[in-house]
Amino acid sequence: MTLLRGYLYVDLIEAEDLPDCDTAFFNLDPKDTSDPFAQVSIGSCVVCKTAYINNDLSPKWQESFTIPVCHFADALEIQVKDKDHVNSGHLGTVSIRPEDLMDGETLEGWYPLVGCDGKINLKLNYVPKDQIDMTFEVPNCYFPLQEGCKMKLYQDAHCHGSALESVITPDGEPYQGPCAWKDLYHALNSAQHFIYMTGWSVWTETVLVRKACDDDEEEEGLGETLGELLKRKAEEGVRILIMVWNEKLSTGVTPGLMGTHDEDTCAYFEGTNVEVALVPRMRNLEGLTSFFRDQFAQTCYSHHQKTIILDAPPLEDEELPRVAAFLGGLDVTDGRWDTPEHNLFRTLNNAHQGDFYNNCTQTTSDCGPRQPWHDIHCRIDGPCVVDVLNNFTERWRKQVSDRESRLLPITSEAFALEASAPSENPDDVWNLQLLRSITSDSAVFDFNKIASVPKRKGKYVDDSIHRAYIHHIRRADAFLFIENQYFLGSAYNWDDERHTKAHHLIPLEITEKIIEKISAGEHFVAYVCVPMHPEGDPASQAVQEILHWQHRTMQMMYHHIAKAIEENELDTHPTDYLMFFCLGKGECPDEIPEDLASPEPETPAEMLREKARFMIYVHSKMMIVDDDYIIIGSANINQRSMGGTRDTEIAVGGFQPMHTREVSGNPRGAVHLFRMALWAEHLGSVGEEHLNPGTLECARAVKEAAQSNWENYVKEEPCHIDGHLLMYPVNVEQDGTVTELEDCPNFPDTEAPVIGACNYLPNKLTT
Numbered sequence: 001m002t003l004l005r006g007y008l009y010v011d012l013i014e015a016e017d018l019p020d021c022d023t024a025f026f027n028l029d030p031k032d033t034s035d036p037f038a039q040v041s042i043g044s045c046v047v048c049k050t051a052y053i054n055n056d057l058s059p060k061w062q063e064s065f066t067i068p069v070c071h072f073a074d075a076l077e078i079q080v081k082d083k084d085h086v087n088s089g090h091l092g093t094v095s096i097r098p099e100d101l102m103d104g105e106t107l108e109g110w111y112p113l114v115g116c117d118g119k120i121n122l123k124l125n126y127v128p129k130d131q132i133d134m135t136f137e138v139p140n141c142y143f144p145l146q147e148g149c150k151m152k153l154y155q156d157a158h159c160h161g162s163a164l165e166s167v168i169t170p171d172g173e174p175y176q177g178p179c180a181w182k183d184l185y186h187a188l189n190s191a192q193h194f195i196y197m198t199g200w201s202v203w204t205e206t207v208l209v210r211k212a213c214d215d216d217e218e219e220e221g222l223g224e225t226l227g228e229l230l231k232r233k234a235e236e237g238v239r240i241l242i243m244v245w246n247e248k249l250s251t252g253v254t255p256g257l258m259g260t261h262d263e264d265t266c267a268y269f270e271g272t273n274v275e276v277a278l279v280p281r282m283r284n285l286e287g288l289t290s291f292f293r294d295q296f297a298q299t300c301y302s303h304h305q306k307t308i309i310l311d312a313p314p315l316e317d318e319e320l321p322r323v324a325a326f327l328g329g330l331d332v333t334d335g336r337w338d339t340p341e342h343n344l345f346r347t348l349n350n351a352h353q354g355d356f357y358n359n360c361t362q363t364t365s366d367c368g369p370r371q372p373w374h375d376i377h378c379r380i381d382g383p384c385v386v387d388v389l390n391n392f393t394e395r396w397r398k399q400v401s402d403r404e405s406r407l408l409p410i411t412s413e414a415f416a417l418e419a420s421a422p423s424e425n426p427d428d429v430w431n432l433q434l435l436r437s438i439t440s441d442s443a444v445f446d447f448n449k450i451a452s453v454p455k456r457k458g459k460y461v462d463d464s465i466h467r468a469y470i471h472h473i474r475r476a477d478a479f480l481f482i483e484n485q486y487f488l489g490s491a492y493n494w495d496d497e498r499h500t501k502a503h504h505l506i507p508l509e510i511t512e513k514i515i516e517k518i519s520a521g522e523h524f525v526a527y528v529c530v531p532m533h534p535e536g537d538p539a540s541q542a543v544q545e546i547l548h549w550q551h552r553t554m555q556m557m558y559h560h561i562a563k564a565i566e567e568n569e570l571d572t573h574p575t576d577y578l579m580f581f582c583l584g585k586g587e588c589p590d591e592i593p594e595d596l597a598s599p600e601p602e603t604p605a606e607m608l609r610e611k612a613r614f615m616i617y618v619h620s621k622m623m624i625v626d627d628d629y630i631i632i633g634s635a636n637i638n639q640r641s642m643g644g645t646r647d648t649e650i651a652v653g654g655f656q657p658m659h660t661r662e663v664s665g666n667p668r669g670a671v672h673l674f675r676m677a678l679w680a681e682h683l684g685s686v687g688e689e690h691l692n693p694g695t696l697e698c699a700r701a702v703k704e705a706a707q708s709n710w711e712n713y714v715k716e717e718p719c720h721i722d723g724h725l726l727m728y729p730v731n732v733e734q735d736g737t738v739t740e741l742e743d744c745p746n747f748p749d750t751e752a753p754v755i756g757a758c759n760y761l762p763n764k765l766t767t
Contacts, residue, residue: 001072001073001074002072002073002074002098002099002102003070003071003072003512004042004069004070004071004072004073004098004101004126004128005069005070005071005128005129005509005512006068006069006126006127006128006129006130006131006132007066007067007068007069007126007127007132008040008047008065008066008067008069008101008124008125008126009064009065009066009067009123009124009125009126009127010040010048010064010065010067010122010123010124011063011064011065011108011122011123011124012038012040012048012050012061012063012065012078012120012122013060013061013062013120013121013122013123014058014059014060014061014062014120014121015036015038015058015059015061015080015113015118015119015120015121016057016058016118016119016121017057017058017116017117017118017119018034018036018057018058018059018080018091018092018113018116018118019034019057019091019092019116019117019118020033020034020057021034021082021089021091032055033055033056033057034055034056034057034082034089034091035052035053035054035055035056035082035083036052036053036056036057036059036080036081036082036083036091037049037050037051037052037053037059037061037080037081037083037457038050038061038078038079038080038081038120039078039079039081040065040067040076040077040078040079041076041077041079042069042071042073042076042077042492043071043072043073043492043498044491044492044498044499045071045492045503046503047065047067047069047071048065048067048454048456049456049457050063050455050457050458051063051455051457051458051459052083052457052458057118063455063458065454065455066140066454067454068466068467068470068505069126069505070470070490070505070508070509070512071492071493072493073098074097074098075095075096075097075098076095076096076097076098076101076124077093077094077095077096078093078094078095078096078111078120078122079092079093080092080093080113080118080120090115091113091115091116091118092113092114092115092116092118092120093113093114093115094111094112094113094114094120094122095114096124098126101124101125101126102126102128104125104126104127104131105125106123106124106125107122107123107124107125108122108123108124109121109122129474132474134471134474134475136431136629136655136660137433138433138435138464138467138468138471138472138653139471140452140467141433141435141452141464141467141468142436142445142446142449142450142452142453142462142464143384143387143433143434143435143436143464144433145431145432145433146382146383146384146387146431146432146433146434147383147420147429147431148382148383148420148421148429148431149380149381149382149383149384149385149420149421149429149430149431149432149654150380150381150382150421150422150423150428150429150430151378151379151380151430151432151652151654151670152178152183152378152379152380153178153376153378153630153632153670153671153674154177154178154179154180154183154328154376154377154378154379155177155340155374155375155376155674155677155678155681156180156338156339156340156373156374156375156681157179157180157181157336157337157338157339157373157375158179158180158181158182158210158212158337158338158339159176159177159178159179159180159339159340160179160212160339160340160341161339161340161341161681163340163341163680163681163683163684163685163722164176164177164340164677164680164681166680166685166686166687167673167676167677167680167686169673170668170673175673175676175677175680177677180326180328180330180377180379181208181209181332181337182208182209182219183326183379184208184308184326184330184332185208185209185220185221185224185229186220186221187308187310187312187324187326187379188208188229188230188233188308188310189220189221189229189233190312190313191233191238191310191311191312192236192238192311192313192321193238193239193311193321193408193415194238194239194240194241194309194310194311194408194410195230195233195238195239195240195241195308195309195310196240196241196242196307196308196309196310196389196392197240197241197242197243197307197308197309198242198243198244198303198305198306198307198392198395198650199242199243199244199245199305199306199331199332199333200244200245200260200302200303200304200305200306200331200634201244201245201258201259201260201261201262201331201333202226202242202244202261202265202331202332202333203226203261203264203265203332203333203334204225204226204227204230204261204264204265204268204269205225205226205227205334205354205355206225206226206227206332206333206334206336206337206355207223207224207225207226207337207354207355208221208224208226208229208332209221209222209223209224210222210223210337210351211350211351212339212351226332227265227268227269230242230269230274231269231272231273231274234272234273234274235273239406239408240273240274240275241275241277241392241396241406241407242265242269242274242275242276242277243277243279243303243392243395243396243399243400244260244262244265244266244276244277244278244279245260245262245278245279245280245281245302245303245304246262246278246279246280247260247262247302248280248295248298248299249299250262250263251263258302259334259359260333261333261334262278263278266278275403275406277396277399277400277403279303279395279399279400280298281297281298281301281302281303281442281647281648282294282297282298282399282441282442283297283298283439283441284441284459296762296764297646300762300764300765301640301646301647302647302648303395303442303647303648304634304635304641304647304648304649305327305391305395305634305648305649305650306327306328306329306330306331306634306650307325307326307327307330307388307391307392307650308325308326308327308330309323309324309325309385309388309389309392310323310324310325311323311324311415312324312381314416315422318416318419320414320415320416321414321415321416322381322415322416322419323385323386323389323410323415323416323417324379324380324381324385325379325380325384325385325388325389326377326378326379326380327377327378327380327388327632327633327634327650327651327652328375328376328377328378328621328632328633328634329375329376329377329485329619329620329621329634330375330377330634331619334355334357335355335356335357335358335359335370335371335373336357336373336375336619337351337352337355337373338372338373338374338375340681342372342373342374342583342585342616342724343370343372343585343587343591344368344369344370344372344585344587344591344592344612344613344614345368345369345370345587345591345592345593345596345612346591346592346593347370348365348368348370348593348596349593349595349596352365352370353365356370357370357371357373358370358371359371359535359536360533360535360536360537360538360615360617361537361604361605361608362603362604362605363599363604363605363608364597364605366596366597367596367597367598367599367605367609368592368596368605368608368609369608369609369612369614371614371617372583372585372614372615372616372617373616373617373619374483374583374616374617374618374619374620375619375620376483376620376621376622376632377632378632378652380430380432380652380654381421381422382419382420382421382430382432383417383418383419383420384432384433384434384652384654385417386417386418387434388434388650388652389410390446391434391436391438391443391650393407394443394444394445394446395438395442395443395648397443397444398440398441398442398443398444399442426658427656427658427659427669428656428669428670429656429657429658430654430655430656430670431654431655431656431657432652432653432654433468433652433653433654434650434651434652435464435465435467435468435631435633435650435651435652435653436462436464436465436648436649436650436651437462437463437464437465437466437635437641437642437643437644437646437647437648437649437650438461438462438644438648438649438650439456439459439460439461439462439644439645439648440459440460440461441459442648443462445460445462456644456645459645461644461645462644463642463643463644465631465633465635465641465642465644465649465650465651466504466505466506466642466643466644468631468651468653469506469509469623469631469637469642470505470506470509472623472625472629472631472653473506473509473510473513473625474509474513475625476513476524476625476626477524477626477661477694478523478524478525478626478661478692478693478694478695479524479525479526479527479625479626479693479694480510480513480525480526480527480528480623480624480625481527481529481623481624481675481678481693482526482527482528482529482622482623482624482637483529483530483618483620483621483622483678484528484529484530484618484620484621484622484623484636484637485530485531485534485618485619485620485621485636486530486534486546486550486636486637486638486641487507487528487530487550487553487580487637487638488502488507488546488549488550488552488553488637488638488639488767489502489503489504489505489506489507489508489553489637489638489639489642489767490502490503490504490505490506490507490508490509490511490553490556491503491549491552491553491767493508493556494552494553494555494556495552495555495556495559496552497552497758500549500552500763500767501639501763501764501767502549502638502639502763502767503639503643504637504638504639504642504643506637506642507553507556507557507637508556508557510526510557510578511556511557511560511561511578512560513526514526514561514564514577514578515560515561515564517577518561518564518565518568518570518577519564519568523576523577523694523695523696523699524577524694525576525577525578525579525693525694525695525696525698525699526577526578526579527579527581527693527699527702528578528579528580528581529580529581529582529583529618529620529682529725530550530580530581530582530618530728531582531583531615531616531617531618531619532582532583532584532615532726532728532729532747533547533615533747533752533754534546534547535617537752538747538750538752539750539751539752541759541761542759542761542765542766543752543756544752544753544756544757544759545756545757545758545759545761545763545766546756546766546767547753547754547755547756547757548755548756548757548758549756549763549766549767550756551730551738551755551756554580554730554732554738555736555737555738557578558574558578558732558736558737558738559735559736559737560736561574561577561578561736562574562734562735562736563736572696573732573734574732574734574736575703575732576696576699576700577699579699579702579703579706579727580727580728580730581682581706581725581726581727581728582615582618582726582728582729583615583616583618583682583724583725583726584613584614584615584616584709584710584713584721584724584726585613585614585615585616585721585724586612586613586712586713586718586719586720586721587612587613587718587720588612588718588719588720589612589718591612591720592609592612604749607749608749610718611718611748611749612718613713613718613748613749615747616724621633621634621635621636621641621651624671624674624675626661626667626694627661627666627667627668627669627671627672627675627693628655628656628659628660628661628667628669628671628672629653629654629655629660629671630653630654630655630671630674631651631652631653632651632652633649633650633651633652634649634650634651635649635650635651638767639764639767640767646764655671656669656670656671659671659672666691666692675693676690676691679702681724682723682724682725683702683705683723683724683725684721684722684723684724685722689701690702702725703727705723705725706723706725706726706727707727709721709723709724709725709726709727710726710727710729713726713748714744714748729741729744729747729754730754730755738755739755740753740754740755741754
């Protein structure tokens with residue numbers, strides 16, 4: 001097996017003399033012939049696919065593909081199929097040996113198809129990773145890297161807590177992080193011209209400005225709901241357009257499965273100047289099964305982008321207003337307001353009054369606990385904001401085409417669109433690149449940019465988030481720090497179940513990066529923080545299946561790393577290079593307010609009151625590379641988010657040119673400071689040992705702290721734990737085998753197995 005790790009460039013041009021399956025098999029009208037398409041497969045993974053050409057035995061596809069690959073292969077197969085048959089009728093195949101591509105020469109011309117008398121005209125070229133220019137800009141993307149920007153990084157909705165004071169800023173002062181929802185309120189309140197929002201969920205009763213438990217300061221906007229704020233701004237003449245995912249199973253009578261409030265939000269603003277569009281995840285499909293496939297997409301896939309774009313006041317010496325944008329895991333909905341303290345009970349009657357949320361177990365606002373929520377967001381200013389704005393307008397023109405005229409003419413004559421973001425210190429300037437997962441079903445792409453957008457089945461598919469993760473994992477030097485709601489993928493390289501539809505490259509790319517460094521005699525660490533389990537009942541079929549895919553992913557990664565350790569005769573353990581964590585909150589009895597109601601006997605709420613512990617739900621979608629580059633957005637590390645053809649997603653990647661490892665050795669800019677603040681939140685405090693995460697010393701210090709936290713978390717008697725970071729509850733053996741913990745095969749306080757179970761649901765749903 002040969003490892004192809006780099007980019008595969010494919011042109012599927014045309015075919016001739018294909019067999020007529022339709023007439024031969026079904027004796028249909030002689031005018032109805034095969035409807036051929038071509039695809040390239042590496043093992044069980046289809047890496048590209050052309051459009052269908054109806055009724056044509058000599059189709060001309062004329063399609064080009066740039067495909068990131070990280071695949072072990074003994075052959076590449078170019079297959080020509082007919083769309084009208086069950087599982088796509090096979091017409092013919094060309095098989096290419098990977099070693100024939102390794103010398104960099106281009107294979108091109110006509111190739112005979114095995115299985116029929118036809119032939120195909122194609123072109124293949126492989127460029128290995130080492131020959132790719134590893135700049136900060138992700139190549140071949142719809143949106144380019146933009147200079148002269150600014151990025152403000154947020155952890156959680158309200159940054160508050162003493163743990164962060166252990167982080168010292170370059171000025172020698174304790175770190176005080178900005179508060180995302182307060183900043184969002186002030187930005188919305190200051191808008192004079194427009195507010196554009198995209199959301200998976202937008203809840204009108206959300207209160208952005210609240211008091212933390214020991215915060216006596218009166219704040220502007222305290223207690224005002226998002227709905228009240230937006231209606232007030234619309235009455236002032238601000239154009240407010242909101243696109244919310246239309247959950248198919250929610251109606252005016254039923255809330256749906258996901259609780260997104262989409263129908264409630266639309267009804268709340270009806271008759272006001274706030275314009276809401278409920279947009280389903282439509283797919284424009286062809287063929288006999290198109291209706292059912294579209295219904296599946298509308299039911300199971302979502303518009304998952306979370307952005308807010310608005311005008312900002314002009315600077316002191318400027319006349320034109322500027323434009324700013326917020327994005328990230330930014331669902332302004334119930335249960336998301338939280339601080340780095342992640343209280344379980346203490347805030348039920350103050351900051352979370354009227355906003356109780358727990359979607360994992362049966363508790364109430366009277367007795368708790370609530371479900372703590374950890375998330376990552378950002379605000380961006382400067383030229384990259386124009387790209388966020390363009391994403392909104394492209395989606396509105398496609399999905400709300402009957403109201404296209406409601407888009408304001410936001411031009412450089414009226415707004416300072418091209419101006420660099422203001423910065424008192426040139427060292428603080430950012431370069432940013434907008435990234436997406438979206439297809440031409442959901443956006444009207446700019447004709448001048450579509451040359452950089454790949455196609456799949458004839459549709460344009462912007463999968464630049466996936467490409468960005470791959471690109472920056474490949475250019476990483478010392479470490480990765482990932483927080484994500486899900487972590488599963490690279491199914492084509494699992495030990496088994498390789499046909500599972502989760503074929504994105506990220507887990508295997510991380511694994512190959514670690515192996516590459518081991519072979520070079522260097523140390524590299526990937527820290528991955530995920531929820532203890534996906535949201536919902538952890539014993540349910542869907543959650544158990546997702547956990548099963550996650551276990552398959554972990555198993556694959558650790559097996560490969562263990563083999564590299566053995567081959568290099570190292571005295572190390574697989575978890576010295578790759579660690580999985582989750583977050584949990586442990587409290588002691590005196591942290592529970594006395595005025596809370598007593599839970600009903602023999603209920604989950606009673607047990608959780610006694611244990612005074614609960615997982616902190618990791619909703620983040622972030623990767624930090626070497627403390628000098630960061631990706632923040634809405635995309636999870638699963639096929640739904642990374643494939644480009646399922647959920648629509650958005651992200652931004654950025655760095656400070658004066659704070660890269662090339663310029664400063666050990667970067668100590670905003671990305672480093674933010675990573676240290678996150679670690680302070682998770683570990684309770686940080687010190688010198690946490691400055692350089694790529695070292696074995698740092699990895700083992702973090703591992704030791706997380707293991708200690710886990711041991712305290714699962715104690716019979718409740719106790720306060722300063723840190724939230726827990727080792728993920730599995731055992732990793734020296735040979736890379738991943739098993740359940742002998743003394744804790746189920747998640748604490750549940751009957752749900754940690755390693756999950758395959759329940760044979762449609763894996764397009766659970767991957």
